[in-house]
Amino acid sequence: MKIEFDDESKYDRLDRVYLGVLATESLQKLKNNSQVPKTDVNMFLITCRSFYVELAKQILKRFDFKDSLFNFIDLVNPSVAQSFTFKSLKPIFVRFPVLYDYYNMQEVDDEWREYALLDHESYELHPSDDAEEYWRKVFHLKNALGQFVSKFKVFAHYNNSPATRLYARH
Helix, strand or coil, rough: CCCCCCCCHCCHHHHHHHCHHHHHHHHHHHHHHCCCCHHHHHHHHHHHHHHHHHHHHHHHCCCCCCHHHHHHHHHHCCHHHHEEEEEEEEHHHHHHHHHHCCHHHHHHHHHHHHHHCCCHHHHHCCCCCHHHEEEEEEECCCCCCCCCCCCHHHHHHHCCCCHHHHHHCC
């Protein structure tokens, strides 16, 4: 996986930059204040986003990312998931053996194959969707009986981490 730090088209939108609860509240007050120029608010958000980009660059310099775990991160990218590049989720179980204690690998693998056969368009699952939004839709799919179609519990645990979302976008 190669992260393109200089390609700003891969950056998340400014309105999605995470600031924390109190900073978000303060920023909202500034946005509502007609005396505060919108350009100042945008510049603040650009600076925060740039901080996150630099943070990611520094993390990459300091840590070894050759672990097989990082082969799976691409899987949360909607276009990769829809391409069915990963034919089985068994490597995730092999890498994280504790999953065998909680999930039946064959059932998870069967569900992965069912997901691959979905008519993604009819469920409005677009490969260009933001990973977080895309998987939220998948987790909430219901069949005609109103039962949840997707139980990707394995992804639900690992897909929710901020680091996974960051790398899934890049």
